[in-house]
Amino acid sequence: xxxxxxxxxxxxxxxxxxxxxxxxxxxxxxxxxxxxxxxxxxxxxxxxxxxxxxxxxxxxxxxxxxxxxxxxxxxxxxxxxxxxxxxxxxxxx
Amino acid sequence: xxxxxxxxxxxxxxxxxxxxxxxxxxxxxxxxxxxxxxxxxxxxxxxxxxxxxxxxxxxxxxxxxxxxxxxxxxxxxxxxxxxxxxxxxxxxxxxxxxxxxxxxxxxxxxxxxxxxxxxxxxxxxxxxxxxxxxxxxxxxxxxxxxxxxxxxxxxxxxxxxxxxxxxxxxxxxxxxxxxxxxxxxxxxxxxxxxxxxxxxxxxxxxxxxxxxxxxxxxxxxxxxxxxxxxxxxxxxxxxxxxxxxxxxxxxxxxxxxxxxxxxxxxxxxxxxxxxxxxxxxxxxxxxxxxxxxxxxxxxxxxxxxxxxxxxxxxxxxxxxxxxxxxxxxxxxxxxxxxxxxxxxxxxxxxxxxxxxxxxxxxxxxxxxxxxxxxxxxxxxxxxxxxxxxxxxxxxxxxxxxxxxxxxxxxxxxxxxxxxxxxxxxxxxxxxxxxxxxxxxxxxxxxxxxxxxxxxxxxxxxxxxxxxxxxxxxxxxxxx
Numbered sequence: 151x152x153x154x155x156x157x158x159x160x161x162x163x164x165x166x167x168x169x170x171x172x173x174x175x176x177x178x179x180x181x182x183x184x185x186x187x188x189x190x191x192x193x194x195x196x197x198x199x200x201x202x203x204x205x206x207x208x209x210x211x212x213x214x215x216x217x218x219x220x221x222x223x224x225x226x227x228x229x230x231x232x233x234x235x236x237x238x239x240x241x242x243x
Numbered sequence: 244x245x246x247x248x249x250x251x252x253x254x255x256x257x258x259x260x261x262x263x264x265x266x267x268x269x270x271x272x273x274x275x276x277x278x279x280x281x282x283x284x285x286x287x288x289x290x291x292x293x294x295x296x297x298x299x300x301x302x303x304x305x306x307x308x309x310x311x312x313x314x315x316x317x318x319x320x321x322x323x324x325x326x327x328x329x330x331x332x333x334x335x336x337x338x339x340x341x342x343x344x345x346x347x348x349x350x351x352x353x354x355x356x357x358x359x360x361x362x363x364x365x366x367x368x369x370x371x372x373x374x375x376x377x378x379x380x381x382x383x384x385x386x387x388x389x390x391x392x393x394x395x396x397x398x399x400x401x402x403x404x405x406x407x408x409x410x411x412x413x414x415x416x417x418x419x420x421x422x423x424x425x426x427x428x429x430x431x432x433x434x435x436x437x438x439x440x441x442x443x444x445x446x447x448x449x450x451x452x453x454x455x456x457x458x459x460x461x462x463x464x465x466x467x468x469x470x471x472x473x474x475x476x477x478x479x480x481x482x483x484x485x486x487x488x489x490x491x492x493x494x495x496x497x498x499x500x501x502x503x504x505x506x507x508x509x510x511x512x513x514x515x516x517x518x519x520x521x522x523x524x525x526x527x528x529x530x531x532x533x534x535x536x537x538x539x540x541x542x543x544x545x546x547x548x549x550x551x552x553x554x555x556x557x558x559x560x561x562x563x564x565x566x567x568x569x570x571x572x573x574x575x576x577x578x579x580x581x582x583x584x585x586x587x588x589x590x591x592x593x594x595x596x597x598x599x600x601x602x603x604x605x606x607x608x609x610x611x612x613x614x615x616x617x618x619x620x621x622x623x624x625x626x627x628x629x630x631x632x633x634x635x636x637x638x639x640x641x642x643x644x645x646x647x648x649x650x651x652x653x654x655x656x657x658x659x660x661x662x663x664x665x666x667x668x669x670x671x672x673x674x675x676x677x678x679x680x681x682x683x684x685x686x687x688x689x690x691x692x693x694x695x696x697x698x699x700x701x702x703x704x705x706x707x708x709x710x711x712x713x714x715x716x717x718x719x720x721x722x
Contacts, residue, residue, distance in 0.1 A: 201518045213297050224279055237381075
């Protein structure tokens with residue numbers, strides 16, 4: 151198993167970790183992965199990947215328009231708004 | 244200076260699908276609405292909302308599959324591509340990764356030497372578009388409009404088979420044309436319906452491929468060309484000054500015409516794809532795939548072939564007509580509803596009619612209501628009722644709907660003089676006092692004939708039937 155880069159993982163998950171907790175979470179993740187790694191003991195070289203346990207295919211709908219929620223409904227959940235926009239801390243790459 | 248370097252380019256093209264509703268929600272798929280007007284809780288990424296696949300998107304993907312010679316995969320899987328950005332509130336983009344709906348296609352593009360070049364396409368997959376962020380209103384805040392979230396995209400990924408900006412523009416425009424012909428995408432690049440990411444690296448002929456850089460989100464042919472030329476020079480300079488090209492995602496600055504690195508490199512991205520548990524795999528039957536085939540529109544290259552073989556139209560003229568789908572609608576309507584020679588219709592179309600459309604800045608489809616008048620006019624010419632020259636004069640009025648051709652001709656007194664008696668008189672008058680020239684003709688000088696025809700035409704103010712004048716003149720001169 152590869153090393154856990156806890157800083158990178160918290161960056162990707164957008165979670166802020168206090169530095170004193172880094173060791174704890176790092177070790178927890180290692181434990182989890184080691185446990186899951188048990189699956190590697192099974193030889194699956196002749197088994198096709200399974201994406202879902204049912205044989206069913208995806209549900210589809212016709213290309214019809216329905217307006218379920220209004221702009222107000224949607225913006226009611228915005229932490230902050232400016233006119234009809236969501237207003238968020240500046241993000242520029 | 245390219246110092247013998249060559250560029251190797253692969254293209255990722257994002258085409259927004261022309262559907263009424265979005266990929267996984269029934270919100271309208273519309274450009275130009277008020278901010279956040281076409282958003283429901285699925286699009287806004289609210290917890291517990293379930294995406295349901297729009298069948299029209301599968302149909303459009305299958306049509307693209309037929310048009311671009313793809314293998315259409317009966318089994319494809321939607322996966323989550325995880326990243327955080329405010330214009331995608333789900334926290335992941337639903338895309339296809341390991342099992343795309345289309346694999347291994349190709350498109351042929353024209354080369355300057357008249358040959359065609361086959362551009363292989365690795366894959367095409369369905370995915371959601373993200374929303375739009377506006378950064379320049381407030382110094383501290385970004386404003387988010389989620390209308391575009393969930394718009395269906397088909398991402399079409401070519402192999403690195405393109406080797407110049409010219410190639411890329413040809414490929415892109417041919418792809419655009421095809422997608423518009425089969426009604427998969429409206430092709431409006433200005434509105435972002437079709438956008439390209441360019442992957443470019445350089446090498447010496449036969450040498451090893453350099454590290455590639457990806458230039459994101461180019462939405463015009465002009466920018467594509469500029470970005471490629473700038474990035475090519477930039478990589479050459481980096482290498483020739485002893486450096487090495489770093490793999491990077493670049494942004495093209497449209498105001499300076501330069502590319503610059505986009506993403507911070509503190510941590511590399513990791514999208515952690517995994518099959519979306521909200522969506523079962525897409526399993527298509529042969530029947531579902533094949534029933535779409537009969538609804539396939541004729542493709543641009545098929546139209547060219549048909550125009551050349553059935554209508555005997557030159558390939559170059561056929562190409563001009565098929566450049567826009569609208570032209571072919573107008574052209575084929577005229578061919579189908581009249582017995583005028585298609586070749587004749589084609590040459591008027593690409594000549595005087597297109598010139599008129601361009602001059603008046605018209606939509607070609609506006610002329611659909613005058614197709615009968617246009618072909619009637621062409622018939623008046625081929626029936627020798629009016630001359631070609633008069634036809635050209637009347638055409639603009641016909642195209643503006645100012646009257647029926649035969650009425651216009653009568654009203655303006657422009658009917659061609661094809662009455663033999665009348666013409667004989669005109670010719671006799673023209674030959675009067677021309678003994679010297681008549682002698683020249685009889686002495687073998689053909690040029691004099693042209694002089695006489697011109698003289699007769701002039702006295703009929705261009706309305707004399709030139710063929711008849713020629714014939715009668717010859718008869719008289721040979722006596």
